[in-house]
Amino acid sequence: MDLESIPGVGEKTARALRALDEPERALRRGDVAAIATAPGISQGRAARIARGAIRLEHNDPGGFLATDRAREVYRDVLSLLKSRTVTDYAAQRLETIYPSPRRSRIEDVQAFARGALERESDEAVLTALEGVEPLEQPGDIRVRERCLATTDAERYSEARDVIPELSVEIVEDTQGLAELARGYSTVIALDESFAGVTIEGDVQVRPDALEAPAEVVPERPLAFFARNRDRLQAAIEVHRTAGLAADCDLEALEDGLSRLDEDGTVAGDDELDRLTTAVDDLDAAASTAESVANDHLREAIREEDVTIEGSDLLSLVERGAGVDSLLSRELADEYAAAVETAREHLTDALDLDQGEAEIARRAFSDEPTFPVERDEGVVSRLREELTAAKERRAGRLKRELAADLADQREGARKLVRAALELDVELAIARFGREFECTMPEFTAETGDEPIGFAIEGGRSPLLDEPLEAIDPVDYEVTGVALLSGVNSGGKTSTLDLVASVVVLAHMGLPVPAERVRLRRFDDVHYHAKTQGTLDAGAFESTVREFADLARGGEGSLVLVDELESITEPGASAKIIAGILEALSDNGATGVFVSHLAGEIREMADYDVTVDGIEAVGLVDGALEVNRSPVKDHLARSTPELIVEKLADEAREPATNGGDVPDREAGPDFYDRLLEKFD
Template identity: 65%
Template sequence: MELEAIPGVGAKTAAALRELDDPAATVESGDVAAIARAPGVNEARAARIARGAIRRRHGDDGRVLATDRARELYREAIDLLRERTVTDYAAKRLETFYPSASASRIEEAQAFAAEATDREPAPAVREALADCAPLSDPPTVRVRDRCLATADAETLARAEAEVPELSVETVEDARDVSELGRSYASVIVLDESFAGLDVEGDVSVRPDALENPAETVPERLLAFFAENRERLEAAAAVHEAAAAAGDPVSGGDPDGESDAGTDPPVETDRLRDALSRLDDDGTIAGDAELDRLTAAVDDLDAAVSTAASVADDRLREAIRERDVTIEGTDFLSLVEQGARVDSLLDRELADEYDAAVDAAREHLADALRLEPEEAELAERVFGGDPSFPVDHDESAVSRLRTELSAARDRRAAKLKANLASDLGDLREPVEQLVRDALELDVELAISRFARDFDCAMPEVVDPDSSDPGFRIEGGRSPLLDVDFAAVEPVDYAVSGATLLSGVNSGGKTSTLDLVALVVVLAQMGLPVPAESATVERFEEIHYYAKSQGTLDAGAFEATLRDFGDLVDGADGRLVLVDELESITEPGASAKIIAGILEALDDQDATAVFVSHLAREIRDAADFEVAVDGIEAAGLVDGELRVNRSPKKGHLARSTPELIVEKLADDRGGEFYGDLLEKF
C-alpha cells in the first residue's frame, strides 16, 4: 500500500510511518496505538491516519457531514461515547468511527458494535482498565561491554543502523580481533571469513548475528519489557477481570473481525513470572548468584578496608597483651640493618601477625560471600611483608575485581540470553494482549452508551430501497438538557420533502437534532437511541440551524447561494433546516422555502424544514407539500402540553391560536371568538 495514497498522509508523515516494523499492515489494521509509535505521530494524529486508511480501503471518498451543524452533532455524539471510556487510547480510537456513505464500512462498523453491545461493563474490568495504556518503545540502551566487528564496509553500515546498542568496530585480521578481545568482555565477529579464529577472550564468529537481535543484544528486548512492565501487568489484570466477570476478551481487531478464542494471547502467570526476573532498569532480578557477584564487585574496596581494620585490631590487641623484649645486641643489629617495625613484628609477633592476616582473609571472604576458588584469589590480597597497620596488595585486589566482574558479566549475559529467549516468544503475544485490553475499553464504551440511552442497532438501507428516508420509533435524544429518563419518546418517519410545523417550545428543533443524531450514529455503524430505526444510507447530511436574526443583504445572498449549491444534484442527501424564514421577511421566506422544496422534491431528496410558515409555504409551492405537525393538546395552568411525536399530514396549531382558544373558552365574547375564526 502506498502510504501517501491515504487521505491526510503527506511525504513527511509517510516517512515517519516507514519507521514502523510493518508500516502498511500497521496502518491498514487501524490500530491507533501501533500507528502512534511512529516518530512524531501522537494518538490524535494516529486516529486520523487510521480513519484515512479505512476510507481508502472502502473507497469512501465522500464527505457525509456537509454543514457546520451536522459536524457539531457528530462531535456531540463522539463526546457522549468518549465520556464512557476509561483510557486515553479508547477516547482517541473512537475517532476512527465516522459517518460513512460506504455500505461495506457501515457493515464493518456494525459488526464491531454488535459484539460490543453484548458486553457487560463490569466495574472490576473498568477499574483494571484505569492503568492500561499502549506500549511504548524504550530509549536505545547502550551496551559497553560487547561489540560487533567486521571487515566489510557494507556490513558495518548495516550493523550500525540495525544494532545501535553496540559499538561496531572495523577489523582487518586476527590481531585486530585479539585486541578487541582484550578491550571488550565479548566480541561478535560478523564475517564468516573469520571462522575458526582462535584468540583469547570471549570472541565468537556469528555471520547471522544481525538476523537474531534477541541473541546479539538481548538488552533491547529486556528494555522493552522493563519499560512496559506496568502496562503489561495492567493488561493482564484486564483479561483476568473480564474472565472473572464471565465476559472474557475475545481478541477482536479494530475492524470488527474477531477471534473465536476467548483465552488471552499469552498466559498471564507465565508473563508475570518472566517479568519477576526483570528489574525496572532492564537488568536481571531475582538471581541469587548474580546478586552475590554484583554485590561482591560493588563492595570489594569497602570489604578490603574493613578486613584490614580487622587485622589491625587483632594485631593491636596482641601487642597490648604481651611484653616484647629485645636484647641490646639484637636491637643494635636490627637498627644497623635498617630494620623497621615490620621486622620486629616478624621476629617477635610472627604468629600473632599470621593470625591477624588470616582474620582479614576470612573477613574478606565472608563479607563478599566468596566461593572457594574466589577465596584463593582473596588470600593474595593480604599476606605480604609484615606491617602495621596491615597493608594489602592492590594488584591482588585488581585481579580479584577482574575475576569477579568477569564472572558477574558471564552470569548476567547467560541470564539475559535465557530471559530474552523466554520473552522473545512473548513479544508478539503481549502486543496483542495490550491491544485487546485497549480495544475492550472501546467496546465497553459503546456498550455503556447503548445501555445508558436504551439504544438499538438500526437498519441502514440503500437509497434505492423501497423504504427510503428515515423511520424512528421510540427515539429519545440524549442531547437534551434534562435527565434522559425524563425525555419523552418520539416516533417520526419522513420520505421526501416535508414541512414540520408546531407550537413554540413544542420540540421541533429537538426533533431535528434527534433525526440528525440517529442518522449520524447509524452511518457510523453504531447503535442509536431509539426502540428501532431504519435509515437510508445518505451521501450527505445537510443540517442548517436556526439563524440568529434577519440577515443583511450580503449574508442573505450568501445563504441563497448555499442553497443553490445544495439543490444542484441533491440525490442521496438528507436536508434538515430549522426556521429558514428568519433570514428575511416572512412573505419572501415562504416563497424561497417553497422553491427550495420544489427542487428537492424533483430529486427525491429527504428533507425536513421546520417552519412557522407551513401554510404560506404550502400555498406557494407548485406541488403538494407534505406537512407534519407537533400537536399541542392545549394549555394547562399556563403550561403547554404537547404530543412530541409529529403527526403526519397535520398542520399544527400555533401557540397564539391555543391562547386565543383558551381565552374564548374561559371568557367568551365576540372578540375572542372572532379572533379564533381567523386562524
C-alpha cells in the same frame, strides 16, 4: 495501497509509515496504536491518517457533514462515545469511526458494532483496562561489556549494520583478540579462523553470529518486554478478567515478565544477585576489612609489653629497620591474626565462593606493616573477576529468558491490541445500553419502499436530561416536510434527534431508538436557528447555499431550524416555499421547522406536508406537549392555546354566586380572537 495517495500523507510521512511492520494492515484496520509507532507520528495524527486511509479504501469522497451544525452533532455524539472509554487509545480509535455514505464502510463498522453490543462491561475489566497502553519501542540499546571482533573490513561493516548495539573491533591476529578479552567481559569472534585458539577470558567464536543477532544481543528482545512490562501485565489481567481468548500462553508470558526487571536485567536469580551485590559492595567491604585489621592490631599493640635490649635496638637502627621489622619480630602472631580477620570479613561480607576467596585473601599481604593496607591491584583483579562472572551469568540468563520470550512477541502485540480494542467495544456497548439503542435498518438494502427516515421511540442523546425523563418520539418523513409546533414544544430537539440518529447510523453504530429505518444519505445539511436577521451579505450567502442544494441535493438530508429568521416574515415564507419546491423536485429529504408553516404551505405550488408537535393544553401555566409530531397536522401556536384557555375560563360560572361571570372581559372577546387563528 499507495501511501502518498492518502489525504494528508506526504513523502516524509509515507517514509515514516513504511517503517512499520505491516503499514497497509494497520491503516486498513484503523490501528491507531500501530500507526503511532511510526517515527514522528503522534496518536492524534495517527487517527487522522487512519481516517484518510479508510476513506481511500472505500472511495469515500468525504463531506458527509456539510454544515457547522451537522459537524457539531457528530462531535457531540462522538464525545458521548469517547467519554465511555478508559484508555486514550480507545478515544483516538473512535475518531476513525466517522459518518460515511458508502455502504461498504457502514457495513464494516456495523459488523464491529454488533459484536461490541454483545459485550458485558464489568467494573473489574474497566479497572484492569486503566493500566493498558499501546506498546512502545525501546530506545537505542548499547551493550558495553561485550564486543564483536573480525579481521575483515567488509565483515566489520556488515556487523555494525546488523548488530549496532555492540562495539565492533578489527583485529589482526590472536594477540589482538587477547587484548580485547582483557577489556571486555565477552568477545565474540566472527571469523572461523579463530576456532580452536586458547585465550584467557570469555572469547566465543561465532561465525554465524550475524544470522542470529538476538542470541548475541538478547538485550534487544528483552528491552521490548522490559519497556512494556506493565502494559503487558495489565493486558494479561484484562484477558483473564474479561475471559478473552489469547493468542499467546498467558502463564508463560507472565512467568517471563516476572523474571525481568524494568531496566531489562534478569530478576530473581540468587547467584546473579550475589555477584551484583559483591561488585557493588567491593570497595566498601575492602575498606571495612582494612579497618577491622588495624583496629585488631592497635588493640594488640596496646596490650603487648615489648622489651628491646639496647644491642637489639642498636642493630635495628644500624640496619635502618622500622616498625615493620619490630612487628615481624615481636608481634608476628598478632599481625597474622589481624590480617586473617580482614580476609574473613571481606570474604563473608561479599559472600565469595572458594575461587573468589582465594583472590580476596591476597588483598592483604602476609608481610607485616602498620597500618594494614589492602593491595589495590588485587582488589582490582577481584573486581574484574566478579564483574566478568556477573556478566557471564547475566548473559546466559538473558539468552535463556530471551529464548523463552522470543516466540511471545507477536502474541504480546495481539494481546495488548485486543485489550485496547475491547475498550472500544465496551464504550460502544455502554453507549448502546445507556441510551437503549438498536441497530438501524437501511431501506435501500432491504428492498423496502422508499423512505427518508422512520424513527420509533427515539430519545435524543443530545438532551441534557436523564434518559427516563425524555419522552420517546416517533417521526417519519419521506420527501420534504414542514414541522410546526408551539414554542418549547421540542421542535429543535426533534431535529437534533433526527440528526444524531442519521449521523450514528452512517457511522455504522447503534442509534438511540426502539427501531429506525432510513435511506443512505449522501450528506447532511443541518442549519441551526439564526440569531437575528441576517445582513445582506449573509442572506445572499445562505440563499446561494440552498441554490446549490437545489441543483445537486438528491440524496441529501436537509434539516433547517426557523429559516424565517434570516429576513422579514413575508419574504421568508416566499423564499422557504421556493426552497421546498426545489428540494422536493430534486428528491431530497428534509425537515424545515417554521412558525410560518401555514403561510409557506399557501405559497408553495405543491402539496407541502406539514407535521405538528401538538400542545394538548396548559397545566399550571406550563405547556403539556405530545412530543411525537403528528403527520399532516398544523400545530396550534402557544398564543392560540393561551387565548383558548382564557375563553374557557370566561365561560366558567361566576364565583360571586350570580349568573354573570366574574371576568373583566366576556367570552365573546376571546372567541373573536380565536377566530383569527382559523
